[in-house]
Amino acid sequence: xxxxxxxxxxxxxxxxxxxxxxxxxxxxxxxxxxxxxxxxxxxxxxxxxxxxxxxxxxxxxxxxxxxxxxxxxxxxxxxxxxxxxxxxxxxxxxxxxxxxxxxxxxxxxxxxxxxxxxxxxxxxxxxxxxxxxxxxxxxxxxxxxxxxxxxxxxxxxxxxxxxxxxxxxxxxxxxxxxxxxxxxxxxxxxxxxxxxxxxxxxxxxxxxxxxxxxxxxxxxxxxxxxxxxxxxxxxxxxxxxxxxxxxxxxxxxxxxxxxxxxxxxxxxxxxxxxxxxxxxx
Amino acid sequence: xxxxxxxxxxxxxxxxxxxxxxxxxxxxxxxxxxxxxxxxxxxxxxxxxxxxxxxxxxxxxxxxxxxxxxxxxxxxxxxxxxxxxxxxxxxxxxxxxxxxxxxxxxxxxxxxxxxxxxxxxxxxxxxxxxxxxxxxxxxxxxxxxxxxxxxxxxxxxxxxxxxxxxxxxxxxxxxxxxxxxxxx
Numbered sequence: 281x282x283x284x285x286x287x288x289x290x291x292x293x294x295x296x297x298x299x300x301x302x303x304x305x306x307x308x309x310x311x312x313x314x315x316x317x318x319x320x321x322x323x324x325x326x327x328x329x330x331x332x333x334x335x336x337x338x339x340x341x342x343x344x345x346x347x348x349x350x351x352x353x354x355x356x357x358x359x360x361x362x363x364x365x366x367x368x369x370x371x372x373x374x375x376x377x378x379x380x381x382x383x384x385x386x387x388x389x390x391x392x393x394x395x396x397x398x399x400x401x402x403x404x405x406x407x408x409x410x411x412x413x414x415x416x417x418x419x420x421x422x423x424x425x426x427x428x429x430x431x432x433x434x435x436x437x438x439x440x441x442x443x444x445x446x447x448x449x450x451x452x453x454x455x456x457x458x459x460x461x462x463x464x465x466x467x468x469x470x471x472x473x474x475x476x477x478x479x480x481x482x483x484x485x486x487x488x489x490x491x492x493x494x495x496x497x498x499x500x501x502x503x504x505x506x507x508x509x510x511x512x513x514x515x516x517x518x519x520x521x522x523x524x525x526x527x528x529x530x531x532x533x534x535x536x537x538x539x540x541x542x543x544x545x546x547x548x549x550x551x552x553x554x555x556x557x558x559x560x561x
Numbered sequence: 562x563x564x565x566x567x568x569x570x571x572x573x574x575x576x577x578x579x580x581x582x583x584x585x586x587x588x589x590x591x592x593x594x595x596x597x598x599x600x601x602x603x604x605x606x607x608x609x610x611x612x613x614x615x616x617x618x619x620x621x622x623x624x625x626x627x628x629x630x631x632x633x634x635x636x637x638x639x640x641x642x643x644x645x646x647x648x649x650x651x652x653x654x655x656x657x658x659x660x661x662x663x664x665x666x667x668x669x670x671x672x673x674x675x676x677x678x679x680x681x682x683x684x685x686x687x688x689x690x691x692x693x694x695x696x697x698x699x700x701x702x703x704x705x706x707x708x709x710x711x712x713x714x715x716x717x718x719x720x721x722x723x724x725x726x727x728x729x730x731x732x733x734x735x736x737x738x739x740x741x742x743x744x745x
Contacts, residue, residue, distance in 0.1 A: 291728045295709075326735060329684045330703050338590035342604070343583055350611040351575050357616075 281309040286316045290323055450538035455514045458487060461537075463508040463524060471501040475527040478510065481520020483541055487511035514541040578618040582611065585631050592632060595700040596639045598689045610638050629707070633715040636697060643693055687737040695730035702727050 281289075286309045292298050293306050310320055453459050465476075477496040478486070486492060488511070499506075512522075522537040586607065593603035614621060614634065624630045688696065701707045701715070702723075709720045716723070 291724075291731065295724075297709075297724075323731070323735070326731070326738065327703055329680070330688070330699060330734070332681075333684055333688065333704070334681065336591050336594040336600075336603075338587055338604075338607075339600070342590060342607075343586040346586060346604075346608050346611050347575075347579055347583070349608055350578075350615040353612040354615050 281305050283309075283313060283316055286310065286313070287319060290320065293320075294323060294327065449535075450540060452540045452542055453484075453512070453514050455517050455541050455543055458511060458513045461510045461512060461522070463510065465501055465506040465508065465526060467501050467503060467506065470503045471528050473498055473528075474501050475499075475525075476508070477523075477525040477527070479521075479523040479525075480512070481518070481522065481539055483516040483518040483520055484512050484514050484522065484539060487513055514539070517541050517543050574618050575615075577622065578615055581618070581621050581627065582614070582631070585628055586611075588628065589631060589635055592635060592700060592705070593639070595688075595704070596636075596693065596697055598696070606635065606639055606642070610635050613638070629711060629715060632701070632707075636701075636716060639693075639697070683738070683741055687734060687741065690737055691730065691733060694726070695733060698723070698727050698730050699734065703731075 286306065289298060289302065289306050293303060298306060310316055451461075475496060475498050477494065479494045480486060480492075482493070486495065489495060518541050520539050520541075522539055524535045524537070526533045589607050589610070590603055593606040594600060597603045597606060610631075614631075621627065621630075688699070691699070698712075701712060702709070707715070709723055712718070712723050713720050718726075
């Protein structure tokens, strides 16, 4: 074995990886070569110093801290998992309708115009095309005299729909009691020369127009809400329909309101206000 | 003082985990210190390991030799951490040029006279100047005494590759020490 071969076997010898024959040859060279003895001794000394480096101790309480943190981390993960898997609460029936109705009611009372549909602006003039026109109707019935309010006794029926023909809302009125139905025509644009037609059921009369079943007139609608108050009085207990048409440039929007007249008598001075909203978009 | 979770069901698993791993924490800290080179990173490494292992308490209970298993987990976590910062230092060893470039980085040790304490300081400083993979290999093989076959299983590296890397690590250590000794 020469010195280069000796150095090549040095690490394996130190690690006791050499076979017995190789080890014997290695040892023989080491004994006979002073230079390789120094190399061998230097390598051994380095490894001894490596092993003799001071043992580093962890700070006081390290084990307790590490374990406590591990438990806390696991508990937090478990808690987050429980949070994520909590049952989802469903809203009560009719919740969406009530929310929308109240929001719109509040906006109308503040005279806030409906949100503009910017996508439709530019190609919808007045009523616009059939594809562009959108009709939304809300009927809110309040039971306080003179104005609408949300009281514990208020009965609210909210119907919202879109399309050319709307679902028929229903309103309960009392025979021989004057009530005001307020129609709010909301338009995205001002409409000049729109024609409004009101058709009444046989048991309902418009105060100041006895015997008239139908009234029509032309009017200009401003952009936003246009309020029309209809003081009515039912003369008989019956069911009927109040139909409101609004016509503009050959197109007609119709809303039919069911009126259910009941017999319950109310004091003569009280009135029931009802607001009916026809959105023209 | 032992600190356990407050819920009874969690106390049971925590007590089992405590009994399993507490005897090894100090040892793991020492290894982590050698791997990382500073006490802060060593604490973080051990802490991260136990946060990860606690949910696997049942798995640990059936391990035959827990200490080497924990060392392997510590090592893998250490390597994953360094890989997140740069490419794996173990791959650099095969690159002879990169080997010396890596080995030449690091802080210079102070110029002390060679008293015993200073020799120890010099040794520690030289050790810290090794690359991370060199520190790991010398720690596990030369300091802690793990055999090559054990390291093969722990590190998932062939024996031949381990051997050559350990030899290079020693050679690098020697060069650093020799260079420090010839300084004026």
